């Protein structure tokens with residue numbers, strides 16, 4: 296007699312999951328088999344690419360760096376510094392492409408000034424030096440009757456100097472952003488118009504006349520946006536929603552009635568926007584890398600970096616050139632400066648500031664210098680990897696392939712970092728696996744712009760920038776998946792920090808624990824470095840070295856030395872890891 300053998304449950308836990316459903320129809324079966332085949336194909340392709348990558352890493356040196364930090368922290372600028380140092384020829388050849396970005400940065404600065412002048416402001420003290428009759432008498436902006444109906448300027452990126460006293464270390468963690476105090480829409484117009492009370496028409500004032508003369512800037516702003524932003528990225532022009540234009544009404548073009556005060560033009564990292572510009576670029580056969588571009592044979596002056604067909608060649612530069620005297624007059628006007636000061640609009644500290652170089656950068660023969668390229672501002676969205684091999688001229692490291700991953704740092708962009716260290720969803724596992732384990736990030740450079748202690752995030756005006764950086768740093772340090780990745784901290788924008796401290800802005804006003812320590816660069820940067828170091832020590836899953844530098848990544852001389860140290864450190868780490876492969 297034979298006994299029935301009981302069915303033993305499988306030892307493989309996946310068996311249960313993978314077993315086809317008992318009532319599967321022939322069509323469902325076919326579908327399932329096709330899906331399994333496709334999954335198998337993808338899996339094999341991934342395995343092949345992992346293998347190829349491993350072999351490549353063994354054969355030649357591939358060093359991978361990830362740049363992290365909040366928006367405007369200096370990630371893309373650091374990337375440009377690497378490119379400048381390691382692929383100088385390519386960097387130099389690309390400088391002309393940055394001219395369009397710089398043109399847009401200039402237009403934006405001028406627009407901020409005009410909007411600031413048109414917005415109502417707080418009551419100034421009776422003894423305000425801003426209303427000195429002498430300065431008014433010398434000013435171009437003497438009698439503009441500012442229309443009272445113009446809506447207030449959106450608050451600047453700077454927090455008010457209120458004591459928020461919420462128990463946190465950061466006074467401004469829930470910063471009140473709008474300028475406090477009593478609103479007095481007439482105080483600027485008082486200041487600007489008292490010397491000519493009879494002027495009533497908009498056009499009768501020098502400021503309004505000047506605004507009218509600057510109208511073409513609005514047109515080139517639209518052109519430049521069209522040129523820099525690919526057609527499928529048109530949300531770039533709608534980032535913050537429209538607000539009222541401060542250009543005089545009636546001027547019709549693509550952006551009529553809409554102000555771009557609050558929005559920033561962005562690009563996805565990678566060669567996309569450069570490609571679009573360079574395809575249209577006129578070649579300069581005799582270009583030798585001097586600071587001036589060679590003239591075009593037909594016109595005797597340089598041609599533009601790009602031509603989308605919307606413009607005559609180099610139209611933005613021609614317009615900027617023809618408006619330069621007015622822009623210079625506006626920026627150098629005493630009363631204008633006083634109003635900007637009073638409203639705490641510190642353009643010099645905003646990214647993409649070129650107003651002190653207007654004569655040079657609006658010249659028809661203008662070719663951006665290395666420093667200009669580093670100062671230009673173009674926001675990043677998405678995540679992208681830049682590969683570059685060191686040129687022979689870069690010295691002993693030539694032949695090493697560097698892969699630098701740049702990400703967009705604004706809050707809406709941070710979910711895109713997830714593949715690098717999110718341990719959440721299962722579908723990200725494979726990507727993380729690729730990025731961190733097999734492709735390996737050798738180090739992360741984390742940028743914390745410590746000059747932002749009195750600023751709020753552009754995308755969330757309730758959050759202090761320094762506090763945001765600290766929280767981000769904490770999450771990077773504590774991430775288990777990054778436990779073996781070296782972290783390098785750049786306490787960045789030290790040049791701006793120094794200027795702020797020198798101008799009398801006190802760190803202790805925003806960071807309570809700083810109390811009455813010296814308010815100078817050395818003391819402040821040491822203090823903040825200590826804070827970041829403590830977080831690193833406390834939150835790192837495993838003990839690891841702490842590398843920190845006080846940086847101004849727009850400064851080529853100091854940054855070259857720092858990048859050399861980082862490079863040596865990363866290569867050492869890389870060699871250590873390759874031995875483990």
Ligand SMILES: Nc1nc2c(ncn2[C@@H]2O[C@H](COP(=O)(O)OP(=O)(O)OP(=O)(O)O)[C@@H](O)[C@H]2O)c(=O)[nH]1
Pocket residue numbers: 364365366367368369370371372373645646647648669670671672673674675676702703704705787788789790791846847848849850
């Ligand atoms: N003065 C000064 N400006 C800096 C420094 N670092 C960066 N900048 C400027 O700050 C602006 C923002 O820098 P980016 O490199 O674009 O910032 P990012 O981190 O890439 O920002 P997102 O792309 O928005 O994430 C640029 O105009 C830079 O020139 C610095 O150390 N000092």
Ligand SMILES: [Mg+2]
Pocket residue numbers: 370371372673674675701702703704
């Ligand atoms: Mg960027």
